[in-house]
Every structure is written in C-alpha cells, then in structure tokens.
Amino acid sequence: xxxxxxxxxxxxxxxxxxxxxxxxxxxxxxxxxxxxxxxxxxxxxxxxxxxxxxxxxxxxxxxxxxxxxxxxxxxxxxxxxxxxxxxxxxxxxxxxxxxxxxxxxxxxxxxxxxxxxxxxxxxxxxxxxxxxxxxxxxxxxxxxxxxxxxxxxxxxxxxxxxxxxxxxxxxxxxxxxxxxxxxxxxxxxxxxxxxxxxxxxxxxxxxxxxxxxxxxxxxxxxxxxxxxxxxxxxxxxxxxxxxxxxxxxxxxxxxxxxxxxxxxxxxxxxxxxxxxxxxxxxxxxxxxxxxxxxxxxxxxxxxxxxxxxxxxxxxxxxxxxxxxxxxxxxxxxxxxxxxxxxxxxxxxxxxxxxxxxxxxxxxxxxxxxxxxxxxxxxxxxxxxxxxxxxxxxxxxxxxxxxxxxxxxxxxxxxxxxxxxxxxxxxxxxxxxxxxxxxxxxxxxxxxxxxxxxxxxxxxxxxxxxxxxxxxxxxxxxxxxxxxxxxxxxxxxxxxxxxxxxxxxxxxxxx
Amino acid sequence: xxxxxxxxxxxxxxxxxxxxxxxxxxxxxxxxxxxxxxxxxxxxxxxxxxxxxxxxxxxxxxxxxxxxxxxxxxxxxxxxxxxxxxxxxxxxxxxxxxxxxxxxxxxxxxxxxxxxxxxxxxxxxxxxxxxxxxxxxxxxxxxxxxxx
Amino acid sequence: xxxxxxxxxxxxxxxxxxxxxxxxxxxxxxxxxxxxxxxxxxxxxxxxxxxxxxxxxxxxxxxxxxxxxxxxxxxxxxxxxxxxxxxxxxxxxxxxxxxxxxxxxxxxxxxxxxxxxxxxxxxxxxxxxxxxxxxxxxxxxxxxxxxxxxxxxxxxxxxxxxxxxxxxxxxxxxxxxxxxxxxxxxxxxxxxxxxxxxxxxxxxxxxxxxxxxxxxxxxxxxxxxxxxxxxxxxxxxxxxxxxxxxxxxxxxxxxxxxxxxxxxxxxxxxxxxxxxxxxxxxxxxxxxxxxxxxxxxxxxxxxxxxxxxxxxxx
Numbered sequence: 025x026x027x028x029x030x031x032x033x034x035x036x037x038x039x040x041x042x043x044x045x046x047x048x049x050x051x052x053x054x055x056x057x058x059x060x061x062x063x064x065x066x067x068x069x070x071x072x073x074x075x076x077x078x079x080x081x082x083x084x085x086x087x088x089x090x091x092x093x094x095x096x097x098x099x100x101x102x103x104x105x106x107x108x109x110x111x112x113x114x115x116x117x118x119x120x121x122x123x124x125x126x127x128x129x130x131x132x133x134x135x136x137x138x139x140x141x142x143x144x145x146x147x148x149x150x151x152x153x154x155x156x157x158x159x160x161x162x163x164x165x166x167x168x169x170x171x172x173x174x175x176x177x178x179x180x181x182x183x184x185x186x187x188x189x190x191x192x193x194x195x196x197x198x199x200x201x202x203x204x205x206x207x208x209x210x211x212x213x214x215x216x217x218x219x220x221x222x223x224x225x226x227x228x229x230x231x232x233x234x235x236x237x238x239x240x241x242x243x244x245x246x247x248x249x250x251x252x253x254x255x256x257x258x259x260x261x262x263x264x265x266x267x268x269x270x271x272x273x274x275x276x277x278x279x280x281x282x283x284x285x286x287x288x289x290x291x292x293x294x295x296x297x298x299x300x301x302x303x304x305x306x307x308x309x310x311x312x313x314x315x316x317x318x319x320x321x322x323x324x325x326x327x328x329x330x331x332x333x334x335x336x337x338x339x340x341x342x343x344x345x346x347x348x349x350x351x352x353x354x355x356x357x358x359x360x361x362x363x364x365x366x367x368x369x370x371x372x373x374x375x376x377x378x379x380x381x382x383x384x385x386x387x388x389x390x391x392x393x394x395x396x397x398x399x400x401x402x403x404x405x406x407x408x409x410x411x412x413x414x415x416x417x418x419x420x421x422x423x424x425x426x427x428x429x430x431x432x433x434x435x436x437x438x439x440x441x442x443x444x445x446x447x448x449x450x451x452x453x454x455x456x457x458x459x460x461x462x463x464x465x466x467x468x469x470x471x472x473x474x475x476x477x478x479x480x481x482x483x484x485x486x487x488x489x490x491x492x493x494x495x496x497x498x499x500x501x502x503x504x505x506x507x508x509x510x511x512x513x514x515x516x517x518x519x520x521x522x523x524x525x526x527x528x529x530x531x532x533x534x
Numbered sequence: 535x536x537x538x539x540x541x542x543x544x545x546x547x548x549x550x551x552x553x554x555x556x557x558x559x560x561x562x563x564x565x566x567x568x569x570x571x572x573x574x575x576x577x578x579x580x581x582x583x584x585x586x587x588x589x590x591x592x593x594x595x596x597x598x599x600x601x602x603x604x605x606x607x608x609x610x611x612x613x614x615x616x617x618x619x620x621x622x623x624x625x626x627x628x629x630x631x632x633x634x635x636x637x638x639x640x641x642x643x644x645x646x647x648x649x650x651x652x653x654x655x656x657x658x659x660x661x662x663x664x665x666x667x668x669x670x671x672x673x674x675x676x677x678x679x680x681x682x
Numbered sequence: 683x684x685x686x687x688x689x690x691x692x693x694x695x696x697x698x699x700x701x702x703x704x705x706x707x708x709x710x711x712x713x714x715x716x717x718x719x720x721x722x723x724x725x726x727x728x729x730x731x732x733x734x735x736x737x738x739x740x741x742x743x744x745x746x747x748x749x750x751x752x753x754x755x756x757x758x759x760x761x762x763x764x765x766x767x768x769x770x771x772x773x774x775x776x777x778x779x780x781x782x783x784x785x786x787x788x789x790x791x792x793x794x795x796x797x798x799x800x801x802x803x804x805x806x807x808x809x810x811x812x813x814x815x816x817x818x819x820x821x822x823x824x825x826x827x828x829x830x831x832x833x834x835x836x837x838x839x840x841x842x843x844x845x846x847x848x849x850x851x852x853x854x855x856x857x858x859x860x861x862x863x864x865x866x867x868x869x870x871x872x873x874x875x876x877x878x879x880x881x882x883x884x885x886x887x888x889x890x891x892x893x894x895x896x897x898x899x900x901x902x903x904x905x906x907x908x909x910x911x912x913x914x915x916x917x918x919x920x921x922x923x924x925x926x927x928x929x930x931x932x933x934x935x936x937x938x939x940x941x942x943x944x945x946x947x948x949x950x951x952x953x954x955x956x957x958x959x960x961x962x963x964x965x966x967x968x969x970x971x972x973x974x975x976x977x978x979x980x981x982x983x984x985x986x987x988x989x990x991x992x993x994x995x996x
Contacts, residue, residue, distance in 0.1 A: 165868060166868065167865065167868060167870040168865070168870065189591070191587055191590045191591050192542070192545070192591055194587055195546075195549045195584060195587040195588060195591060198553075198580055198583050198584045198587060199549065199552060199584060201576075201580050202552065202556050202577060202580050202581065202584065205576055205577050205580070208744070209563075209573040209832075210831065210832060210855055210856075210857055211571070211573070211832060211855055212564075212572065212573045212832060212994075213776070213832040213833050213994075214563055214573040216560070216563060216573055216577065217556075217559065217560075217577070222746070222747060222750075222780075223747070225744075226741070240613065240614075240617070243613055244606060244609050244610050244613050245606075247606075247609045247613070247643050247644060414641065414644040414646075414647055415655060417640065418616070418636070418637040418640040418641050418655060418656075418659060419637075419659050419662070421613065421616055421617065421620075421636065421637075421640050422620065422633050422636060422637065422659055422663055423663075424617075425617060425620045425621065425624075425636070426629075426663065426667055426675070429621075429624065429675070430667075430675070432739075432740070432741060433674065433738065433739055433740055434740075434747075435621045435622075435624050435625055436621075438617060438618075438620060438621035438624075439617075439618065439621050441617055442614050442617040442618050442621070445613070445614060445617065446610065446614060449610060450548075450605075451545065451548070453541070453603060453604070453605060454541040454542070454544055454545035454548070454603075455541045455542065455545065456545055472576045473856075473857070475571075475576075476571045476575075476576075477854060479568055479569055479571065480569060480570065480571075480826075480852070480854060481826060481852075481854065481870065481871070482569075483569050484567065484568040484569025484570075485569075486568070674736050674737075674738055
C-alpha cells in the first residue's frame, strides 16, 4: 500500500464520527492535564486504560494518543504563565517562557509555542509516515554498545544545561542513576536497596518519583505565593500576535527543534523530555548571543516546543514498527493495543493498515483541534490556571496521590511520593534542578543493563565501545561535551565570583 | 548575603553523603568482574562518582559568597503530612474520608483560609474525586470505610 | 462516553445493592496478555452469573505481591489469583516468601499454555539444534542465548536445554521479550529462548526461525518444527508456560467446583479459542486436578534445574 492510498484509508477511518469524538476527547483531556501541573500523561493514560476495554481499538488508541500529544501542547501554558512545568517535557520552556511573561509578552509566547508545537507535530507525523521503515532498520542495527554510549551522551548533554553548574547537573544525573538501581537487578535477580520493603523490589515507581520531584516540590514552592493571581493579561488574538522579528527569530529554531525531536523521539529509551532539553541546548550553542537565553529568548521556547511535539509523534515509530516502546507512556499504549489482541511488530503496518493510517491521520486532525483549543480558547485554560491556588493545590495533591496509587494499587507508592517530595524541595532550595535526576533515573536501569550486556558479550573487553563506529562517535561527542562543560564551569564560576564581589563591594560602599 | 555559598556546600555535602552511603551499603552485593559485573558494581562506582562530584561542588563554593537559604517548613509539613495521612487512611477508611482529611490538612498551609472554606473545599474535592475516579473511570479503589 | 458513564453508574448501583463481587487478582499491570485474559474471564463470568467481577492488578516482586494478597485473603470463594509459573513454582526455590505456594492455595482451574521455543535470526548459521550443540561444544560458554529475564521460565528453559544436551551456554538476560528479540534480529545475540507467542510474527515475516519447541503443540507458523524431546531424543524436556486460577487454601470445595466449572466452560468457548490465538497462547482447559498436576510437575522440574545450574536469586 502506497502512502497515498494509506492516507485515503486513514481519512476514511479517522473521519468516522465515533473516532472524531474520541480524538476530541483525548486532546481536550490532554490539554487539561497538560495545563495542570502535577498530573501527567502517565497517570492519566493508566487511569484511562480500563475505559478502553469498552471501546473499539482504533478510537481507544486515538483517544490515548490524543492525551499524550495534547499534553505536550498544554504543558507549556503553565510553564510560561506560572514558571511551573505542566509536564516534564515543558520544564525547559520555563527558562525563557516565564521571563517573557514578566516582560508582558505572555500572549506572544503562548502563540509561538502553539504554532511551534503544530509545525513540530505535523513534520513529526510526516517523519513518522515517511521514515518508519528506514528508522526501524537503523534502530535495529543498534546493539547494547550503541545504546549505552547514546544514553551516556544524552545524560552528559542534559546536565550541561541544568540551572546550576555542570557539576551540580552531573551530580543530579548520578543521583538519578543511583535511585534507578533500587529494585531487582535484571542480570542477577538480586534486589538492591530495598531496605526490607517488598514493594521496593520493583524499584521506585517512575510516576511517584516524577510527581514527588516535580509535583509536590512545586506545590510547596507555590503555596502562599501569589502566582496565579499574577496572571492579569487578557488574551485577545491581537495581543498574541508575534512581531515580524519574533517570527524571523523562531523560524529556524522550530525547524532545528523538529529535527532534533524527530530523531530523539524515534530512538527507544529517549523521549520528549530529552528531545526538548536537547533542542534547547542546541539553540543555546548555535546562538550568536547565548546570554539572551534565560531572559526571554523566543528561540528558547520555539525550539523545545517544536521538538517535544515532533518527538511525541515519532515516539510511535519504535512502538508501532518494532513493538518496542521507547518510554513508559508508550509502554502503556503498547499495552492498550495488546488488550485488543493487536501485537505491533514488523508486520503491523501491512496487517493493520486501517489502524496505522487511521492513527496517523487522527494525529493530524488532533493537532488541528489542538490549535483551535489553544489559540481562541486560551482564555479557558488560563482561567483554569487563574483559579486561586489555595483551591487548586489540595485537589492537585489528591489527584497526585490517587494517580500514583492507581498505577500499582498500592498505598506504599504514596509514601514514596512524600519522601521524593521532601528530597525534591530541599534540593531545589539548594539550587539543584530535578530534570537531570529524572533522566538519570529513567535511563539508569537501561544503561546498567546495556553496559553489562556489552561487556558480557565481549567477554570483558572494553575496546568494543571504540571498535564499533557509531558507539565511538557517541563517545567522542560525550568527551567533547565534558571538556566544554568543565571549561565553561571554571569560566562561569570566576565570573560569578567577580559579580558577587562587585555586589558586595557596592553594598559596603553604600 | 552569606560569606560562603551555603546552598552549594550543603547540597554538595548531601551528595557526598548519598555517594558514600551507596558505596558502603552496596558492599553487601557482589562486585564481580568487568566481564561478569555483579549487582554491586554499578552502585559502588556511581556512589564513588557522586562523592567526587559532591566534593567538586563544595570546593569552589567555599571561596564564594552565595544567596541566603529560605525554607518554608510550615508548608512542607502540611503538604507532606496531607500526603501521608491520605496514604495511611485510604485502605482502612476509604477514598472519601481520606480525601477530606488530607484536604483539610493541606489547606491549613494557606494563611488566609477560613475553617468553613476549608471544610467546603474538602467536601467539594471529595465529591469531584468520587465522580471522576470511581464513577467516571471505574477505578478499583475503596470508597467507604471497611465494613460498610 | 455517555454510554460508559451510564454503564458504570449502573454497575455502581448494582454494587451498592449488595451483590457479591468476585475479585480476580492479577500479578501484572493492566494491558499485558495476562491482564487481557483476566478481563476476558471477568467479562464472561460477569455475564454468566449474578455477581459482578473486578480485576485487581497487583504487579510487583515477580508476582509474589499478588500471591501474598490472595494467600492472606478470606477463603470465602470471592477472591482468586490468576497464577503462572514464576511466583508459584519458581520463586520458592530461590528465596523466602511470605506465603507457602504448596499449602496456601487451592487449585481451581487451568486455562492456558504457551510453549517456549528456541529461536534464531532467519539468516543464522544454525539450521538445527545439533548445530547449536556442536558450536557450544567447540566453544564452551561462548554461545549466548537471550532470555526474557533472570530466573524467568525462558532462562530456566535455556538451562534445562543446556543440562539435557550436556553443553554450556552463556545466558544473557533481557527485560521481557521485546528487547531480547530486537537484539536477536539485530544479530547481537545468536539465540533466544522465548514463547511461541512472542516469536510468531517474526517467523511469519521471515525474520526469524524456530529450531525447536519445548512442548508438543501445533501452531500454524511452527509446523514441521521438532519438539525438543524429539530433537534430543530425550524425555521430560517439556516446558509449558501455564496459567491458571488459584483460591486461598480453605475455600469450600463446592465453591471451588462451581468456579472451576465456570472457568472451564468459558475456556472451552470457540470465541475464547480465537482470543487465545490472537494473544499467541495455546488453549488448554483443565479442572483443579489438571492444574494441580501441572503445578507439581513444574515445581519439581524447576527445583532440579535451579539446583543443577546453581542459579541464585540473592
């Protein structure tokens, strides 16, 4: 079946009223949970899984996917207006989105992220359709050595853009990797760091950790802070229109972000968060004046948003083409397919053309719906955010608790949320950012597994990492980044000391 | 303004603490060899790296002034307390009671919030949660105290 | 959506009216093949009886959290465990458990069996199991096989094969079938012991071949593949991956018989047969005695394999 016939079949499937309805419901719910900090796609999709038993497989998947990519849109709204990431992948949008709000340019920021999201998604869908076979073939050639060095590169790259110094970012990555070792070791079956709790044999729940570090820590920071009332802007379409300069400045970053996102989304083990961090890091590196970043640079919101939306689409490549989920949410999608007796794999597209093309076209329709939901209806989402925080945060806390509980039906994980919340709050106060920790935590088990597997298969010969060309390339880039990071940290430490001293002197002179 | 960067010093010390703890605790797992790594290999190596990174964070911070640290202990107490109360009461007392208890406690973190407002909020959220999770999503979750 | 809403409120009312609820405890997260089967049975028990049925997912600790939950439940016949090998017949040989798999459960019914297979990439030099044995004899410990996890049925089946053939294989554990299959197809690891369900599609697409199956079954894609017993001309090498329902010990016999009859009836429906095929499982319906026999056989076999291979959990 050619691409054209495929799309035709897809239109037929996706335009059925039932499918359209679930598509709308999915993207609406996705935007809502994306807007609300502290409740994420993982929890929402696990809550919706039981519902899908009652629906035909195509509408069910269309709805779940809608929640997933819809949340990528909604996530940036809270990041921009409240400096509070609605989803982990939009955390990076805070860095330049919130300064734009402080400068009174919130409307422009929201417009640009929506358009960037839309373009990123549409091109991501194109990549999904055109490159699925090719990407599948490439990913199939990756062995454990390539996976390990690829993840190492990802972690080192991510920690260089952490809020503090590279040393703090790397420390958080390593702490995340250590938290990831909690639980049963894949290779030996030994349960590590379980301190006598049977529940810890399966490790710390990802949802509990993410909600503790991102949800709870943010709630504590936000109580008694007049953040929500601070949104005063009225969002008319006119106030949202970006200037010609804004558009010119964001055009290339959107395309670069889409490229970065499409690539990282399609690789198993990486995800939308890594994609948006990578896109931000890239923009900061290629910028003529990197010091604008963190102060409301429009590239700093356009590129990551294009990137995480493109990644959200191409994340379906390994899931559908190989049956290998790239991230926890995709694992749930895979589960939803299997519920209906559909096993994605190399034959998925030819055996389930209606499903594959229906999904692809529904992604397109869903994204158009999202633009409608996000631009003219932005006021609705803002008013949800404008609800006084004192009414909102107890509900958020309860949603977090129930969401965490529902993943494993286990109150133990709620205690873990409390513990992670305390850790996250204290570390954030010390100036340590949580995103690298989360990345380390997610990739840690896979990294350990691939490292051990590589050396097991090579019988202990570490040369295998540099003998394989792809792996050697990843390692070389990692080394360059580390040297760059050290150099940058020495320089910034010196300039920070100088700035502090100047400030202290100015004060004593008063 | 402090003479030293207290946040980095305490944070770095915390990292050294975590790192050394991991190294010592993981001694009980076999270390193995490079070709046959044991379950202790990765934690011990990571613990060592973390301790070194902690030291690298502390050293420059000693010679550098830094911002004051602010902790909102009261909010931390109420928010974390609410979570623990919810976890503790969910199984025996059910969703409604657990939600109301947790909301009442969590809402106490807010300074300007009347008792009546808090009770109304607790009831409202309990009803909302019941409708969304039990009725809407048919989640398998205890709703009322055991024995009812 | 409205329909679901109404359905669920109706269900809620039914519950409130005091109808009894059968709880099926499943040691897996929602979405997997095991969970799908549980929901299939839940739906049909629900349709055939007065009472409602809920599926209670309790994943964790290799299935032992769910098993412990049921072992401690009231033996009133309203709680059953969907059990398979791991927590019941493998875990007791490896570590101390809070429950005793031999005495804390009463078998109810057997309902599924997925055979293990020994698979290679389509262009592998291994044409038969004899080739594998010859290669392993030439290079002891150098021929690697992927499994779906440490002390999984897949791992132990590999150990069983090695013991029966008198060879030494390198065990490379993965987390579940999918990542192992990716490395098998990518040529990273030459062999994999995995269920027929997981390899089926790759055989059909011509990406993988199966050298032997560990159970005498006939799946359309595996026609002509020798069973391991035939290939090695040995006995007692079957490795069934069974699934069945267990009740807490002490559940009244007439209640067990009632549930057993119900489950076997559903199991024997033609629709169930189709459902199983789509999940790649083989249909075996059996009463409490059949399940008890399979469990006993499994328990003894894995005990011997674990001891002979010196496999440890901690």
